[in-house]
Amino acid sequence: MLMEFKMPQSYVDTLNEYGDKISSDSEKSKQLDFSNNLVGNVKQEHQVEDHIWHKKPDPELPTLFGWVGSCTNAYVKTLSQMRRFNPAAEKEKIVTKVMLNSAWIVNSIAGDFNPLHMHNGMLSAAGWLKMPPSVEKDEEREQAGWIEFMHGVPQSLVEFKYPVKPHVGQLFLFPAWLVHEVYPFRGKGIRRTLSFNLDVDLESAIAMKERGI
Numbered sequence: 001m002l003m004e005f006k007m008p009q010s011y012v013d014t015l016n017e018y019g020d021k022i023s024s025d026s027e028k029s030k031q032l033d034f035s036n037n038l039v040g041n042v043k044q045e046h047q048v049e050d051h052i053w054h055k056k057p058d059p060e061l062p063t064l065f066g067w068v069g070s071c072t073n074a075y076v077k078t079l080s081q082m083r084r085f086n087p088a089a090e091k092e093k094i095v096t097k098v099m100l101n102s103a104w105i106v107n108s109i110a111g112d113f114n115p116l117h118m119h120n121g122m123l124s125a126a127g128w129l130k131m132p133p134s135v136e137k138d139e140e141r142e143q144a145g146w147i148e149f150m151h152g153v154p155q156s157l158v159e160f161k162y163p164v165k166p167h168v169g170q171l172f173l174f175p176a177w178l179v180h181e182v183y184p185f186r187g188k189g190i191r192r193t194l195s196f197n198l199d200v201d202l203e204s205a206i207a208m209k210e211r212g213i
Contacts, residue, residue, distance in 0.1 A: 134187025
């Protein structure tokens with residue numbers, strides 16, 4: 001299951017300010033270089049430091065990690081509700097803990113791409129912070145700059161590919177094993193992505209109720 005979220009603008013601004021700062025500092029860029037841990041042919045890949053997740057750019061919103069936790073809760077709750085219609089499915093699960101395994105920002109320029117790959121952990125996310133005008137305004141051809149998710153194999157009357165045109169502030173949560181790729185684009189500008197992997201502790205809702213939680 002893919003679930004789409006709208007990232008508050010204050011988070012987008014904070015992450016872009018952070019990304020710009022890292023990119024413009026050669027020493028910091030080298031220190032946080034994450035390219036050896038990732039696939040793809042892109043301009044820059046930087047690890048996101050822990051302190052960013054505890055920032056609260058808007059007093060009316062939680063920290064960035066708090067917001068990610070609420071998104072994770074929504075994802076698991078929705079998945080549990082869907083499974084209720086399947087008699088053979090597991091009982092409803094509740095999120096008891098969310099753990100961030102890794103997080104990184106990718107800066108892509110014209111010609112950069114990510115081949116088919118999957119992530120580690122239980123859940124992964126892809127969100128967009130900057131987009132080249134040519135992609136944003138549909139001036140590109142053949143889904144350039146898009147992300148595409150794939151599951152299963154080609155079959156009659158079954159669509160196994162799901163291409164998505166990314167927008168600034170858009171964020172998807174999905175199973176870490178879900179294979180995906182990113183197509184290159186041709187226009188000027190930076191395509192900036194936030195990605196992270198999560199592990200989640202789950203417990204049966206019935207067990208928690210029996211324990212009085």
